[in-house]
Amino acid sequence: MAAGTIVELKGGSPKQAVNATAIAMKSLLGLVYDPVAGLVEVPCIMRNAIGASIAFSAADMSLAGIESRIPCDEIIEAMYKLGNDMPRNLRETSFGGLAMKETGKRMKEHLFCKKL
DSSP states (O other): OHHHHHHHHTTOOHHHHHHHHHHHHHHHTTOOBOOGGGOSSTTHHHHHHHHHHHHHHHHHHHHTTOOOSSOHHHHHHHHHHHHHHSOGGGBSSSSSGGGGSHHHHHHHHHHHTOOO
């Protein structure tokens, strides 16, 4: 969505904004959200920065005339379905991914002063 906004801010058309959104979202489809200790700082800050750079790249691609081969609506539908199909431990629960690695567990213990 940020890519579409960037296109709008740069004076692009609604069609270019939708193409930029589609290009950026396709780049993030495989993302697993696993906040360490249930907080959004790790690894989200880095992912947000990467997402922003993807958004700018997608916006520039769309403004250059590149169109997404897959319509934005279909990408959003696919992302929704993927989210629903994902196991619970990969859905912003902190029960999977980096949150369950040793360092993630130590960080949670340190922050909340309790044994896991």
